[in-house]
Amino acid sequence: MSATFAEKILAMKSGKNKVSPGEFVIAKVDSSLANDVTAPLLIRRFQEMGLEKPYKLPGGFEIYIDHYVPAPTIRAAIEHKNIREFCKRFDLYFSETGNGGHLRLPIERGHCRPGMLFVGADSHTVLLGAVGAFAAGIGSSEQTYVLYKGDLWFKVPETIKVVVDGKLPEYAMGKDIILKILGDLGETGALYKAVEYTGPAITDLSIDGRIAVCGLTLEMGGKIGVIEADDKVVEYMKQRTKEPFEVVKADKDAKYEKIHHVDVSNLEPQIATPPRMDMVKDVKEVEGLPINESYIGSCVNGGLEDLAVAAKILKGRKVHPEVRCIVIPQTKEIYQNALKEGYIQAIYEAGALLAPSGCGPCVGGHMGVMAPGERVVSTGCRNFPGRMGSPEAEIFVASPTTAAASAIEGKITDPKKYL
Amino acid sequence: MDKIKGRVVYKLGDDIGTDMILAGRYLMLTGDEELAEHCFEGHIKDWKDKVKRGDILVAGENFGCESSREHAPISLKGSGIAAVLAESFGRIFYRNSIAVGLPVIQVSGISKKVEEGDILEIEVEKGTVANTRTKEVSHFNPFPDFIQDFMDEGGLTKFVRNRINKKA
Numbered sequence: 224m225s226a227t228f229a230e231k232i233l234a235m236k237s238g239k240n241k242v243s244p245g246e247f248v249i250a251k252v253d254s255s256l257a258n259d260v261t262a263p264l265l266i267r268r269f270q271e272m273g274l275e276k277p278y279k280l281p282g283g284f285e286i287y288i289d290h291y292v293p294a295p296t297i298r299a300a301i302e303h304k305n306i307r308e309f310c311k312r313f314d315l316y317f318s319e320t321g322n323g324g325h326l327r328l329p330i331e332r333g334h335c336r337p338g339m340l341f342v343g344a345d346s347h348t349v350l351l352g353a354v355g356a357f358a359a360g361i362g363s364s365e366q367t368y369v370l371y372k373g374d375l376w377f378k379v380p381e382t383i384k385v386v387v388d389g390k391l392p393e394y395a396m397g398k399d400i401i402l403k404i405l406g407d408l409g410e411t412g413a414l415y416k417a418v419e420y421t422g423p424a425i426t427d428l429s430i431d432g433r434i435a436v437c438g439l440t441l442e443m444g445g446k447i448g449v450i451e452a453d454d455k456v457v458e459y460m461k462q463r464t465k466e467p468f469e470v471v472k473a474d475k476d477a478k479y480e481k482i483h484h485v486d487v488s489n490l491e492p493q494i495a496t497p498p499r500m501d502m503v504k505d506v507k508e509v510e511g512l513p514i515n516e517s518y519i520g521s522c523v524n525g526g527l528e529d530l531a532v533a534a535k536i537l538k539g540r541k542v543h544p545e546v547r548c549i550v551i552p553q554t555k556e557i558y559q560n561a562l563k564e565g566y567i568q569a570i571y572e573a574g575a576l577l578a579p580s581g582c583g584p585c586v587g588g589h590m591g592v593m594a595p596g597e598r599v600v601s602t603g604c605r606n607f608p609g610r611m612g613s614p615e616a617e618i619f620v621a622s623p624t625t626a627a628a629s630a631i632e633g634k635i636t637d638p639k640k641y642l
Numbered sequence: 643m644d645k646i647k648g649r650v651v652y653k654l655g656d657d658i659g660t661d662m663i664l665a666g667r668y669l670m671l672t673g674d675e676e677l678a679e680h681c682f683e684g685h686i687k688d689w690k691d692k693v694k695r696g697d698i699l700v701a702g703e704n705f706g707c708e709s710s711r712e713h714a715p716i717s718l719k720g721s722g723i724a725a726v727l728a729e730s731f732g733r734i735f736y737r738n739s740i741a742v743g744l745p746v747i748q749v750s751g752i753s754k755k756v757e758e759g760d761i762l763e764i765e766v767e768k769g770t771v772a773n774t775r776t777k778e779v780s781h782f783n784p785f786p787d788f789i790q791d792f793m794d795e796g797g798l799t800k801f802v803r804n805r806i807n808k809k810a
Contacts, residue, residue, distance in 0.1 A: 268799050362710050
């Protein structure tokens with residue numbers, strides 16, 4: 224065997240011994256999810272297709288309400304109601320308003336496990352690769368097709384291996400690593416491709432840090448982004464679930480389209496500047512630009528580790544009077560743990576706003592949309608014009624350290640001096 | 643699928659994301675027409691006035707990158723766009739377009755070979771696109787048979803419904 228991770232999973236799930244890049248396969252899906260922006264269309268398609276009941280996937284099918292929480296419009300409230308009824312009718316796993324983000328919860332609850340083939344009606348489904356799953360985003364119609372047949376077509380991707388060497392400086396995080404890689408490879412650097420992240424600086428990362436890395440694979444066009452499940456992940460999973468799982472690893476002699484090396488020993492805090500995620504700079508290069516909003520949260524940066532660094536920086540200080548600092552723990556469990564640790568109190572006392580677990584302003588629906596001419600430092604996952612409100616607002620994407628330091632100073636700030 | 647003949651209504655650049663095609667604040671909408679109302683809103687001001695049924699959209703690299711929102715190809719199709727030709731596509735957008743029956747065709751070099759207002763003749767199954775102004779013919783890889791089947795039946799929803807109806 225000389226297969227990459229993606230080739231191995233797609234061969235296993237399509238009942239073949241070996242598959243090659245470019246080949247089309249029909250692969251069995253283990254588990255799948257949708258959220259409150261993709262499920263309404265899914266429910267519509269389900270009816271239009273004339274399906275009687277959803278195919279029973281081995282790992283289940285789940286719907287999470289997390290984008291528009293709590294419902295900001297009557298239309299959203301109606302769609303949420305439809306989702307509840309749909310889940311009840313077919314006895315599907317359902318996650319209610321406020322439980323948290325649909326991509327953190329499957330990891331936290333042990334629903335997404337190493338070696339699974341997971342498809343989600345959300346582009347950032349790729350972040351589930353943080354626990355060694357093959358996880359790809361799809362749309363609502365294809366998701367409905369999965370509920371019809373239990374399988375889906377895939378083109379076997381070529382794989383890029385990214386080796387991250389060195390020891391990450393104390394002040395830098397997983398987000399800084401992936402922003403650096405994004406800047407190197409560009410927005411089409413991994414188009415249609417799988418990305419395997421490896422190397423000592425990746426192994427050192429917590430699961431939170433790995434989530435940030437895998438999640439932004441999509442911003443390079445990647446089909447999946449994966450970090451091989453190691454002891455850290457296996458231990459975590461065993462605490463979370465009794466369900467069995469099988470760790471799948473790339474072969475040592477696997478063939479890669481490209482191997483990209485990055486050394487992060489002296490990595491500066493990184494920031495993606497508008498209007499593109501691959502226009503990445505050292506934070507110090509854009510220091511001093513005034514901001515109106517700072518957002519700490521999202522599927523990629525709403526973990527306990529993220530709140531811990533935000534609290535460390537904000538504790539005993541004040542958010543700048545002209546800045547709205549919005550902080551969103553990704554799940555209820557993270558929120559509770561942050562309360563116990565005193566992070567929430569520190570963040571609240573500094574003058575930040577705490578909002579219910581979910582996507583927050585990153586999706587541009589509500590909970591902090593931007594006016595024309597405004598500027599935000601966001602720990603979210605995208606900075607396209609219009610992503611967070613007005614197309615004339617500027618979105619800078621960075622790690623929670625940079626977002627917290629910038630919130631205090633009211634301008635883009637290198638967080639090093641606070642850490 | 644028959645030949646597609648239409649006017650290039652816009653030629654767009656690289657990395658046009660689904661956030662631009664259909665903004666996040668409209669994701670609760672699901673119908674073709676209601677989504678078409680907001681296609682490229684805030685980005686292409688004369689979109690609704692200019693696009694006519696049967697028009698063709700041409701773009702550069704990575705068209706439809708980013709979000710998995712199927713609302714984006716639906717809003718293009720609902721606007722009347724008959725096909726999108728680009729140097730390359732974001733992968734989820736590409737899959738979603740096939741699923742909703744919007745022909746998305748990767749044609750290397752296309753953005754240098756056509757101008758807005760040109761009339762193109764696309765033969766989807768043969769893999770050719772002819773520019774009636776320049777007479778130049780470009781080639782592309784036709785869809786694999788199973789994808790062509792989805793397209794021939796008008797997208798994934800109709801494809802599944804036809805099979806369920808047959809069984810019944």
